Amino acid sequence: MKKQIFLLLIFLLAFACKPKQNMIYMSNHNFEQEVNQARYTGLIIKEADVLDIKVSAFDELAVKPFNLPSMTSTNDPEATASAASASQYTVSTEGYVSMPVLGRVYCLGMTKKQLEQDLEERLKIYLTDPRVDVKLTNFSISVLGSVGNPGQKTTNNEKLNLFQAMALAGDMSPSADRTNVKLLRYSEQSQKDTLISLDFSDRSIVNSPYYYLQQNDILYVEPDKNAQIAANNTNPNRALFLQLLAVAMSLAVLLIRFTR
DSSP, rough: OOHHHHHHHHHHHHHOOOOOOSTTTTOOOOOOSSSOOOOOOOBOOOOOOEEEEEESSSOOOHHHHGOOOOOOOOOOOHHHHHTTTTTTTOTTTEEEEETTTTTEETTTOOOOHHHHHHHHHTTTTTSSOOEEEEESSSSSSEEEEBBOOOOEOOOOOOOOOOOHHHTTOOOBBTTBOOEEEEEEEETTTEEEEEEEEEEHHHGGGGSSTTTBBBBBBEEOBBBBBBHHHHSSSSSSTTHHHHHHHHHHHHHHHHHHHHOO
């Protein structure tokens, strides 16, 4: 009976001191799970996006009517700010931007490349060899949950992947569940949010079709099971107390055994 109790205490001690698993990114080899090859195809234009659209051509005088009126550079900060935003267009709820001469242009669901090509084709009626440059000025995502610095993140890097997003949020905390990170993405086609589970410990995540983020994506990092249990207890030191208790009981059994 004493031997069984001793073995049980040793088991409890080993369990209490068990190291946390899945602390390393991309450590699992999940080759059986098939995922699409990750390809950056560009950001998808969505409602309320702010696009910086600039039209250029060989004839600078002929191209002026196709750009929003710009202000000459001055030492006035307000004038400089106005000039910087002079070429910006906001995508309407119907999916249009209103441009000089061309009028309303539908762009919802397009990539920047597709919109550039579409505008260049329209401008060929008026200009010789027109060039269009489209930039998204309000790219932002949100990272919530068990990360160092949660909240909305804005960046000039439109080609943002999952690990870069975590870097912006101060990385996952030690108590985070790296195997079940939630990605919430709104689909213009289905007009609803899609919830995707991502395993950051799986190397195949770099081949996921969700590896590159879209604007307004939301990442939620759940706490692991131990952190969830600890959060539900009134005593935040309960887990540490149980570990110390298991160690103390094991030492007591060893002392009793060797003093006899």
